[in-house]
Amino acid sequence: xKKLLTGAFMAAMATGAQAEDxxxxxxxxxxxxxxxxxxxxxxxxxxxxxxxxTILPGGPDIAPEQVIAGGGADVIVxxxxxxxxxxxxxxxxxxxxxxxxxGGLELTCLKDSGVASTADFADKTLGVWFYGNEYPFYGWMAxxxxxxxxxxxxxxxxxQAFNVDALLQKQAACISVMTYNEYGQVIDAGxxxxxxxxxxxxxxGVGIMEDGLYVMEDKLADAAFQETMVKFVRASxxxxxxxxxxxxxxxxxxVDADETGAQTLDHQKYMMSEVAKLxxxxxxxxxxxxxxxxxxxxxxxxxxxxxxxxxxxxGMAYTLDITDKALAQ
Amino acid sequence: xxxxxxxxxxxxxxxxLVVGFWLLVKLDIPxxxxxxxxxLAFVFQAAWVEATVGLRRPIWARxxxxxxxxxxxxxxLLLWEGLVRSLGVAPVILPAPSAIxxxxxxxxxxxxxxxxxxxxxxxxxxxLIGAGAAFVVAIAIDRSPFLQRGLLPIGNFVAALPIVxxxxxxxxxxxxxxxxxxxxVVVMVFFPILVNIxxxxxxxxxxxxxxxxxxxASYWQTLWKLxxxxxxxxxxxxxxxxxxxxLIGAIVAEFFGSPVYGMGFRISTEVGxxxxxxxxxxxxxxxxxxxxxxxxxxxxERWVTFWHPSQRH
Amino acid sequence: xxxALPVLSVLLGIVVIWYLASIxxxxxxxxxxxxxxxxxxxxxxxxxxxxxxxRPLLPPPHQVGAELWKGLFGQAITSKRSLVYHAYVTFKGxxxxxxxxxxxxxxLAMAIVRFRVMxxxxxxxxxxxxxxxxxxxxxxxxxxxxxxxxxxxxxxKAIIAAYLSFFxxxxxxxxxxxxxxxxxxxxxxxxGAGQGATFLKLxxxxxxxxxxxxxxxxxxxxxxxxxxxxLPTGAIEGLGARMLIGSQFGDPLIMWASLxxxxxxxxxxxxxxxxxxxxxxxxxxxxx
Numbered sequence: 001x002k003k004l005l006t007g008a009f010m011a012a013m014a015t016g017a018q019a020e021d022x023x024x025x026x027x028x029x030x031x032x033x034x035x036x037x038x039x040x041x042x043x044x045x046x047x048x049x050x051x052x053x054t055i056l057p058g059g060p061d062i063a064p065e066q067v068i069a070g071g072g073a074d075v076i077v078x079x080x081x082x083x084x085x086x087x088x089x090x091x092x093x094x095x096x097x098x099x100x101x102x103g104g105l106e107l108t109c110l111k112d113s114g115v116a117s118t119a120d121f122a123d124k125t126l127g128v129w130f131y132g133n134e135y136p137f138y139g140w141m142a143x144x145x146x147x148x149x150x151x152x153x154x155x156x157x158x159x160q161a162f163n164v165d166a167l168l169q170k171q172a173a174c175i176s177v178m179t180y181n182e183y184g185q186v187i188d189a190g191x192x193x194x195x196x197x198x199x200x201x202x203x204x205g206v207g208i209m210e211d212g213l214y215v216m217e218d219k220l221a222d223a224a225f226q227e228t229m230v231k232f233v234r235a236s237x238x239x240x241x242x243x244x245x246x247x248x249x250x251x252x253x254x255v256d257a258d259e260t261g262a263q264t265l266d267h268q269k270y271m272m273s274e275v276a277k278l279x280x281x282x283x284x285x286x287x288x289x290x291x292x293x294x295x296x297x298x299x300x301x302x303x304x305x306x307x308x309x310x311x312x313x314x315g316m317a318y319t320l321d322i323t324d325k326a327l328a329q
Numbered sequence: 330x331x332x333x334x335x336x337x338x339x340x341x342x343x344x345x346l347v348v349g350f351w352l353l354v355k356l357d358i359p360x361x362x363x364x365x366x367x368x369l370a371f372v373f374q375a376a377w378v379e380a381t382v383g384l385r386r387p388i389w390a391r392x393x394x395x396x397x398x399x400x401x402x403x404x405x406l407l408l409w410e411g412l413v414r415s416l417g418v419a420p421v422i423l424p425a426p427s428a429i430x431x432x433x434x435x436x437x438x439x440x441x442x443x444x445x446x447x448x449x450x451x452x453x454x455x456x457l458i459g460a461g462a463a464f465v466v467a468i469a470i471d472r473s474p475f476l477q478r479g480l481l482p483i484g485n486f487v488a489a490l491p492i493v494x495x496x497x498x499x500x501x502x503x504x505x506x507x508x509x510x511x512x513x514v515v516v517m518v519f520f521p522i523l524v525n526i527x528x529x530x531x532x533x534x535x536x537x538x539x540x541x542x543x544x545x546a547s548y549w550q551t552l553w554k555l556x557x558x559x560x561x562x563x564x565x566x567x568x569x570x571x572x573x574x575x576l577i578g579a580i581v582a583e584f585f586g587s588p589v590y591g592m593g594f595r596i597s598t599e600v601g602x603x604x605x606x607x608x609x610x611x612x613x614x615x616x617x618x619x620x621x622x623x624x625x626x627x628x629x630e631r632w633v634t635f636w637h638p639s640q641r642h
Numbered sequence: 643x644x645x646a647l648p649v650l651s652v653l654l655g656i657v658v659i660w661y662l663a664s665i666x667x668x669x670x671x672x673x674x675x676x677x678x679x680x681x682x683x684x685x686x687x688x689x690x691x692x693x694x695x696x697r698p699l700l701p702p703p704h705q706v707g708a709e710l711w712k713g714l715f716g717q718a719i720t721s722k723r724s725l726v727y728h729a730y731v732t733f734k735g736x737x738x739x740x741x742x743x744x745x746x747x748x749x750l751a752m753a754i755v756r757f758r759v760m761x762x763x764x765x766x767x768x769x770x771x772x773x774x775x776x777x778x779x780x781x782x783x784x785x786x787x788x789x790x791x792x793x794x795x796x797x798x799k800a801i802i803a804a805y806l807s808f809f810x811x812x813x814x815x816x817x818x819x820x821x822x823x824x825x826x827x828x829x830x831x832x833x834g835a836g837q838g839a840t841f842l843k844l845x846x847x848x849x850x851x852x853x854x855x856x857x858x859x860x861x862x863x864x865x866x867x868x869x870x871x872x873l874p875t876g877a878i879e880g881l882g883a884r885m886l887i888g889s890q891f892g893d894p895l896i897m898w899a900s901l902x903x904x905x906x907x908x909x910x911x912x913x914x915x916x917x918x919x920x921x922x923x924x925x926x927x928x929x930x
Contacts, residue, residue, distance in 0.1 A: 261722030401763035479648030619773025
């Protein structure tokens with residue numbers, strides 16, 4: 001009874017303090033890739049900051065940039081290349097925090113297919129997702145000097161589905177994988193790591209910044225919105241750090257939040273432990289050196305197939321203000 | 330007012346609309362007032378046609394029949410253009426028709442490659458294979474009443490199922506190129522066509538069949554001379570339904586893996602890149618292709634079943 | 643019951659073919675695994691291994707059946723893991739789209755029968771609208787409706803479903819409203835009935851058989867629309883969303899079970915509409 005009263009009291013307090021509504025649009029479906037936000041939600045970190053956060057999962061036909069442009073979200077999770085592309089197309093998105101220090105994007109190949117190094121890519125079929133993932137891929141190919149139009153001596157590009165069938169059924173020599181998701185699926189499917197050759201984008205010098213938080217530039221001019229975002233980033237980072245330290249609990253929280261009910265705990269545990277490696281070392285603040293690498297990767301391949309950006313981004317593509325304030329306290 | 334004048338107004342009055350629309354785009358006038366005035370003109374034009382439709386000589390009436398849908402389409406575009414411009418809708422949400430037209434004009438080669446991949450390699454071969462298979466199976470069923478009783482209820486049921494859901498599975502089986510797209514189309518069109526052919530083959534009257542029998546006609550003669558012609562209206566009904574399903578199947582299948590061209594590929598990647606004008610350009614091509622396919626089936630129908638009452642005008 | 647035997651034997655045939663096909667399709671994997679392990683495997687050893695793989699190319703019927711059973715009866719129907727719950731979400735979307743489609747179809751049909759110019763200008767576009775693949779339009783419908791301030795995915799989903807289901811209603815209603823012949827129309831004119839009375843007393847009742855006949859097609863179309871609406875648009879809930887997740891995580895059993903759940907739902911909806919149709923016909927004095 002006492003507990004109930006306290007609960008009611010807390011709720012009254014929360015409404016009394018006028019909880020600020022924040023809508024977060026994710027880049028993809030509910031999974032441990034976004035564990036930090038779900039943990040912050042489930043553990044009440046947002047509530048402690050006086051925020052009322054709604055988390056919207058994404059999907060293959062949802063472009064977070066479009067959702068935020070339409071006013072359907074206040075803040076989105078996005079990859080830097082897509083955000084820069086949107087900026088060049090007249091949708092000024094600003095990075096306010098970068099929970100992912102490292103990228104999980106890799107290209108993995110079956111040794112059977114005769115790929116041992118990047119020199120063997122010629123005349124092979126490579127799988128790419130085309131979900132913002134094609135930008136670094138084309139940048140990389142340009143760097144290697146490989147044509148991507150299917151001509152001899154170049155590579156054939158395949159839009160792979162959201163799973164690893166293309167590799168398992170040998171329709172492609174290599175496919176794109178995230179360390180925390182598809183790579184695990186390949187291993188689960190019975191292929192051992194020594195049967196694979198894996199290339200990490202960052203190690204190949206074509207790294208990009210993955211999951212960051214982005215808002216609209218014009219809204220950021222508003223001091224009240226800035227204040228809300230400071231709280232949001234602080235609580236989210238608290239969620240991330242908690243998830244890093246308690247991966248199994250975080251995985252359970254994600255599975256509980258999944259509305260399709262089709263996610264399995266085992267896979268989310270795997271994903272969470274891998275994601276933790278990517279978020280480790282980030283306190284949320286963006287590292288300008290990473291930003292410079294992303295821009296260099298994108299500018300390396302300015303072509304019709306990869307029109308991410310054609311020139312240095314103009315204006316405020318990222319800001320450190322929010323994280324500075326969030327981390328100060 | 331003379332009859333000729335009346336006809337001229339009815340048929341060509343709307344030309345003013347076309348010119349007005351073109352001017353608006355050309356002069357870049359954002360005022361909602363102009364759009365409202367043009368819409369009003371359209372309404373008057375429509376009312377005029379409605380009031381005088383019975384009075385016209387056949388040649389004018391036929392012209393009206395062709396023009397009316399064009400005017401209606403133009404009015405929708407006009408409203409769309411007007412709303413987007415006067416409300417200042419962001420192009421990443423809904424691009425204006427003029428922007429889409431510009432996009433179509435500048436990316437014709439891409440649109441053609443996508444069209445060839447999805448329609449010429451995926452939808453049409455799949456449609457033909459599916460229709461052919463349905464035909465063969467229908468004849469096989471027709472020869473065996475037992476199979477007919479067993480397969481027909483199941484076929485009817487399957488025809489109503491959301492077969493689109495099979496797309497990811499078939500892509501997994503048949504690979505990423507057009508073969509898997511054609512396979513999805515085959516499965517999607519097979520059952521509606523089958524059910525219609527079987528129903529059609531039962532459409533000839535008992536008495537006619539008896540007559541054929543008294544003439545000593547064989548099964549194949551009866552089929553060819555009597556039952557197939559009688560089944561044609563049903564068969565074409567099935568083919569028409571299938572022609573639109575074929576496009577849906579070919580495009581959905583590309584969402585689950587494809588080469589780097591094709592209409593479904595372009596739509597899903599351009600949505601991700603905020604290239605909404607390109608998405609709408611693909612939609613326009615899809616609508617055109619769908620209409621052409623449907624129109625082709627209807628034309629063949631008219632040619633094959635000229636004798637049927639539904640074709641008399 | 644002369645139909646039961648043939649139907650059952652055809653079903654049995656399908657199951658047998660299915661088993662043979664799953665042995666054939668799943669065998670590649672078994673042989674590959676054996677090769678990787680450096681052993682050879684006989685046919686008799688291979689067959690059992692095709693029956694319970696975790697990621698089969700074609701799961702045999704009993705695997706799908708087990709997954710379906712687990713999804714339908716294995717948990718509380720309010721659980722997010724229950725297929726009943728997801729089928730209900732899809733059912734809700736289907737019914738909303740169905741309702742919207744009926745309203746749109748009937749209203750348009752009335753306007754088309756009343757105004758010649760509507761017939762001339764709108765009818766061709768109604769046909770063209772069906773040739774536009776809805777999957778291409780689905781993401782656009784979702785963005786535009788969220789821009790117009792519509793929250794959630796229910797309404798866009800219903801619009802997508804209605805886009806497919808209004809057409810059969812429209813076509814049948816136009817046919818139905820025009821079905822009274824000249825003699826009947828003349829008779830009403832001699833009674834001094836106006837446009838409104840003719841519509842209410844003659845055209846509308848005459849169109850009812852056509853209307854009910856179109857409902858079966860419309861509900862099936864609405865279900866397809868709902869699933870297409872759920873599939874690519876932010877996999878949240880519903881059978882379409884589960885198919886997507888099954889595909890993404892390479893779990894064919896989830897996909898097949900959702901597909902069969904959708905089939906069962908389709909069957910139930912069609913049977914239900916059939917009952918409504920029969921009831922209505924009896925009420926209208928047509929014994930059918």
